[in-house]
Amino acid sequence: MSAAPVPLSAGSTQPPCAVHDVALLDLDGVVYVGPDAVPGVPRALAAARTAGMRLGFVTNNAARTPEEVAGHLTALEVPATAEDVITSSQAAATVVLQRFGAGARVLPVGGPGVTAALRAAGLTVVHRAEDRPLAVVQGYGRDVGWVELAEAVVAVRDGAEHVATNADATVPSPRGPLPGNGALVGVVSAVTGRRPLVTGKPDPAMHAECVRRTGARRPLVVGDRLDTDVEGSRRAGAASLLVLTGVTDAAVLLAAGPQQRPDLLAPDAGGLLTRHPRVVPEGASWRCGSWTGRSRGEELQLAQDRAAATDHGDGLDGLRALCVAHWAGSPGAAAPVRVLAADEAAAAALRAWGLPS
Numbered sequence: 001m002s003a004a005p006v007p008l009s010a011g012s013t014q015p016p017c018a019v020h021d022v023a024l025l026d027l028d029g030v031v032y033v034g035p036d037a038v039p040g041v042p043r044a045l046a047a048a049r050t051a052g053m054r055l056g057f058v059t060n061n062a063a064r065t066p067e068e069v070a071g072h073l074t075a076l077e078v079p080a081t082a083e084d085v086i087t088s089s090q091a092a093a094t095v096v097l098q099r100f101g102a103g104a105r106v107l108p109v110g111g112p113g114v115t116a117a118l119r120a121a122g123l124t125v126v127h128r129a130e131d132r133p134l135a136v137v138q139g140y141g142r143d144v145g146w147v148e149l150a151e152a153v154v155a156v157r158d159g160a161e162h163v164a165t166n167a168d169a170t171v172p173s174p175r176g177p178l179p180g181n182g183a184l185v186g187v188v189s190a191v192t193g194r195r196p197l198v199t200g201k202p203d204p205a206m207h208a209e210c211v212r213r214t215g216a217r218r219p220l221v222v223g224d225r226l227d228t229d230v231e232g233s234r235r236a237g238a239a240s241l242l243v244l245t246g247v248t249d250a251a252v253l254l255a256a257g258p259q260q261r262p263d264l265l266a267p268d269a270g271g272l273l274t275r276h277p278r279v280v281p282e283g284a285s286w287r288c289g290s291w292t293g294r295s296r297g298e299e300l301q302l303a304q305d306r307a308a309a310t311d312h313g314d315g316l317d318g319l320r321a322l323c324v325a326h327w328a329g330s331p332g333a334a335a336p337v338r339v340l341a342a343d344e345a346a347a348a349a350l351r352a353w354g355l356p357s
Contacts, residue, residue: 028061047273056085062140109137139165204237223243
């Protein structure tokens with residue numbers, strides 16, 4: 001029996017929009033960062049749709065309602081309806097409804113999207129621990145402060161189930177990563193000593209719901225996070241495309257564990273429109289285009305064959321070679337690694353990816 005291929009090694013001989021019928025897109029760090037679209041992405045998504053690919057939007061950000069998210073997308077020239085959007089607030093509301101039944105009292109912590117999802121699910125929203133909620137649902141909200149967190153702590157300490165829409169420690173922003181829902185969930189957990197039930201990605205329920213709505217047969221998860229988008233795709237049995245417009249950088253990608261290694265890699269969601277190169281074994285090395293990556297124990301070495309200096313156009317062939325070389329030598333565990341440059345071209349590439357050489 002042959003071994004399973006190393007993630008990233010197979011590439012795609014056709015653009016993903018021609019192979020996969022539906023793209024399940026994360027939003028923050030993929031389609032937009034803050035209020036603004038990632039440059040070029042609305043045009044790329046329009047081209048993917050023209051090629052026959054359908055789009056669904058799956059976000060761990062619980063702050064807004066699906067209607068608000070769809071309105072934001074449409075304003076960014078990515079037409080969407082509320083039915084196209086799955087939020088982690090909806091997933092949390094479904095879980096609470098299944099556990100406690102219609103009409104159950106729930107204390108929301110977070111943006112308006114949390115409260116709206118609970119009410120839409122037929123649950124009763126309360127705002128004080130003294131109202132004896134059966135659950136506290138905590139999702140991201142920019143205005144969440146001490147008063148809400150304190151109310152959540154009292155309710156959870158009094159026996160309410162602590163449900164977190166997601167555990168993302170950060171959210172991307174034009175100023176760099178900022179505190180996400182996971183950071184604030186940690187406050188409640190630290191004070192109560194109780195771990196929350198997390199309902200958003202990487203739990204497969206959100207991707208599964210988007211597949212159900214779209215009728216996808218060959219979905220592709222597109223995301224910027226390894227611990228939610230890529231791991232969530234693996235749990236849902238879908239392929240993944242990692243983009244580098246959000247929180248994941250080259251060092252984090254190289255150190256990824258087996259469940260968080262993507263199938264495809266691109267600078268941005270324009271990777272839906274391009275072929276993705278294979279990474280092939282070449283002696284003790286792995287080659288992608290003119291680049292080779294070689295694992296040497298706790299070190300990796302990157303080199304370029306100048307006589308065959310080619311690239312597939314996105315500047316990431318060398319990173320693909322490094323990832324596959326490292327992952328092939330560490331199939332069962334996450335492993336940070338030091339990268340060495342064999343030549344000046346490799347040193348320049350490492351600098352471009354933010355990797356010390």
